[in-house]
Structure formats: structure tokens, C-alpha cells
Amino acid sequence: SQTIHQWPATLVQPVGSPLSLECTVEGTSNPNLYWYRQAAGRGLQLLFYSVGIGQISSEVPQNLSASRPQDRQFILSSKKLLLSDSGFYLCAYKQRGNTIYFGEGSWLTVV
């Protein structure tokens, strides 16, 4: 069965510091991978998606970047965090059944 994990679960970082959130999927190959952000409030915003190694599409201009160094690994990064980067970040993958499944999420607080 497929599983998805992301870490760290909670992160408190000062403004201007770098960021690295990692996500891995197991039990499947060549999945579509996604990073979503849920800011205070409710809605989920798609940040990046990837259909293969090294293939990254950005949905919104921002202070963040994403990379996919391996088939089942998706990394969300920033060189210098802003206060506005605070939020709940969710990694997700799509399996052949055209359903998207989510990881446990990572809380980022920029102080």
C-alpha cells in the first residue's frame, strides 16, 4: 500500500533563515507530487506540482521553491523566510485512481 510522510511536523524559524521541508512517498512509482499551503483561515493553495524527477511547476510567485531529486521525494525550500511564509504545509501525491492523498502536514511559524 502507498504511504506518504513529511517532516518536520513542526518548525519555528526566524525571519531570513532557510527552510527545507521534505516529503517521501512509498509503495508507488512515478507519482504526481504536490505542495499545498493552508494559511490562517481555511483555504488550501497549490504552491508546486511535479510530474517527474526534476520537473517542477509553480502555481504562484513566491519566496519558496521546490525540487524533486528522486522519483518519490519532494522538497520545499526557501533561502530566506518571510513572516508571510508561516502556515500549514501539506504534501500530497496522486495515484493511478485519480485521487490525491495528503501527508500529515508541517506547521511552520516564522518569527
Place this chain on the structure above:
Amino acid sequence: AQTVTQSQPEMSVQEAETVTLSCTYDTSENNYYLFWYKQPPSRQMILVIRQEAYKQQNATENRFSVNFQKAAKSFSLKISDSQLGDTAMYFCAFMKHVASGGSNYKLTFGKGTLLTVNP
């Protein structure tokens, strides 16, 4: 661009009763998928139910069922015999195929409905 609207920011229901959450969407696509996700206090996003637009039959999953009205672009979620563990934020989501240089599908979410089940 697709939009998903959930007109009820908050709802409450008594335990064991039935509640219906509303969702409408706007699209020019004919083939797409619709989902309801549940986000409990743990914040993990959990799939509740999905519906393929080409299927006329409404999807059901145990106590959860949908009323899919394609012409009206409506996709409501009915929760029967509500349980305390159903307390969560519920998100309606739309997915279409995006063929931009590769196979891909993207989810568009509504803003959510906070459901509270009272004992």
C-alpha cells in the same frame, strides 16, 4: 479557472442526526472529479468520498453520501447518524486534467465548512 464555493462557513448537528453540507462549483469542463475531504483538529487531510463526473450514480461510503447534480454544478455531502468523531472542517474539491507538457491533475478547494457534532 475553476472555482469551488462552500456557502456554509459553520454548521452544527446533534449526535445521531443527519446533516448536509453544500458545495457548488463552476467549470466549463465535462470530465472531472469531485471530492470531499475531512480535516480534523489533527489537521491531516483525509479523503471522505469521491465522484466521477461521468457517473450519474451518487457515490456512497458508509454513512457518507453525495448528491451530485451535474447540470446545476452542485455536489453536497450528507452525513447520516452523525458521530462526535465527525467534528472537523470539511472541504469540497474539484479536479480536472491539466495536460501541460505531461499528465497532471490539480485540486481546487473550497474554503471549507466547520462541522461540529454535539453530544
